[in-house]
Amino acid sequence: MANVIPDKFVDLFKKKALASLATLMPDGRPQVTPVWCEYDGRQVLINTAIGRQKDKNLVHDGRVALSITDPDNPYRYIEVRGRVAERTEVGADAHIDHLAQKYLGTKYPYRQAGEKRVLFRIEPESVTTMG
Amino acid sequence: MANVIPDKFVDLFKKKALASLATLMPDGRPQVTPVWCEYDGRQVLINTAIGRQKDKNLVHDGRVALSITDPDNPYRYIEVRGRVAERTEVGADAHIDHLAQKYLGTKYPYRQAGEKRVLFRIEPESVTTMG
Numbered sequence: 150m151a152n153v154i155p156d157k158f159v160d161l162f163k164k165k166a167l168a169s170l171a172t173l174m175p176d177g178r179p180q181v182t183p184v185w186c187e188y189d190g191r192q193v194l195i196n197t198a199i200g201r202q203k204d205k206n207l208v209h210d211g212r213v214a215l216s217i218t219d220p221d222n223p224y225r226y227i228e229v230r231g232r233v234a235e236r237t238e239v240g241a242d243a244h245i246d247h248l249a250q251k252y253l254g255t256k257y258p259y260r261q262a263g264e265k266r267v268l269f270r271i272e273p274e275s276v277t278t279m280g
Numbered sequence: 281m282a283n284v285i286p287d288k289f290v291d292l293f294k295k296k297a298l299a300s301l302a303t304l305m306p307d308g309r310p311q312v313t314p315v316w317c318e319y320d321g322r323q324v325l326i327n328t329a330i331g332r333q334k335d336k337n338l339v340h341d342g343r344v345a346l347s348i349t350d351p352d353n354p355y356r357y358i359e360v361r362g363r364v365a366e367r368t369e370v371g372a373d374a375h376i377d378h379l380a381q382k383y384l385g386t387k388y389p390y391r392q393a394g395e396k397r398v399l400f401r402i403e404p405e406s407v408t409t410m411g
Contacts (some may be wrong), residue, residue, distance in 0.1 A: 167354055169347055171310035179302035179310045179345040182355055182408075214310040216300055223298055225373030226314055276314075 154188065161217045162188035165252050170195060171214040172189045172206035176219045180206055185248040186215065186241025193229060193271040199238075207233050213271055226242045236247045236270040241266035285319065286405045289358045291318035292348045296383050302345040303337035311337060316326025316344065316379040322359060324402040324408060327376045329395045330369075338364050344402055365403040372397035 167183040180202060186195045193215065197203045207213070211233030219225040245266050249257035250269050296315040304405060305311050317326045324346065328334045338344070342364030350356040376397050380388035 160333050166353075167349060169302075169314075171300075171302035171312040173308070173310055173343065177304070178343045178361060179304055179312075180359070181298075181300050181306045181310075181345040181347045182359055182362065183310055183347060183354070198318060203303070209340040212309045214302065214312040218298060218314050228311070228313055230309060230311065240410055267299075278369050 153276050154227070154229065155276065155278065158276075158278055159188060160221055161188065161225075161227055162193075164220055164229055166217050166220045167252075168193075168195070168200070168215045168217045169204065172203055173201075173210045174206060177211050184215075185252050187248060187251060188216075192234060193231070193273060194244070195271065196241060196248055196270050197259075197269070199267050204267055207236065207269060215271070220280065222280060228270075228277040229273045230275045230277075231271045231273040233269050235268075235270040237268050237270075238265060239268075241268040245269050254269060284407050285358070285360065286409065289407075289409055290319060292358055292370055293317065293324075295351055297348050297351045298383075299324075299326070299346045301334065301346045303334055304341045305333075305337060306340050306342060315404070316345075316383050317348075318379060318382060323365060324362070324404060327372060327397055327404065328388075328397050328400070329378055329392075335398055338400060340352065340387065342398045346402070350411065353377050353411060358410070359407045359408040360402075360404045361408075362402045362404040364400050366399075366401040368399050369396060370399075372399040382411075 217246040299317040349357040
């Protein structure tokens with residue numbers, strides 16, 4: 150599959166900028182929340198806790214959009230539309246530490262008792278950019 | 281109608297933070313883009329150009345979600361879900377100048393030939409906050 154994310158916008162995934170992830174509520178309304186994310190050169194990876202609204206929404210309908218605004222230039226952004234290619238608990242706990250390292254420079258400090266992490270791999274399908 | 285936006289989060293609408301506006305594509309997929317916005321104490325106002333994807337989506341389905349992250353604290357945010365209460369060209373041209381004043385401290389400098397502005401009033405229905 151062709152890589153749809155332009156090279157000149159890959160830097161946005163390396164900065165500490167949060168992505169705004171839009172998912173669909175079970176009745177089809179949009180939901181949007183800030184999330185940590187990374188790009189592995191092919192897919193966009195996010196991580197949440199099992200049972201949260203995002204998780205429920207993505208299980209129900211895997212279609213998503215996410216935008217990242219350049220923290221150094223608010224009029225430069227990328228929007229990626231795509232869908233969930235994989236939802237897995239395998240490696241999800243290590244992955245939230247990996248994301249925390251990117252965003253906080255430390256292991257994930259917010260674990261809650263009984264919380265189970267889940268990792269989503271999102272296949273980009275189309276991209277819009279500005280700036 | 282009860283005001284659903286908590287007083288302690290109204291400050292997010294006064295800062296220069298862009299909102300991430302999620303709309304629905306005609307086939308029901310989510311779309312998300314950064315937008316200027318303001319809150320008049322009752323509704324959230326945004327402004328776009330007629331014919332843009334956002335405008336087309338909102339005409340097709342008025343259900344939206346928007347989130348604003350505190351530029352001074354990336355782990356504080358508000359998400360507002362609601363729907364379009366009004367779409368109007370009346371006052372829309374003056375309103376984009378008003379928003380530009382908030383975000384840029386000047387009149388709107390990006391007008392394009394033939395562009396017609398349209399103002400959307402969004403009625404908040406539910407709110408999620410963090411921080």
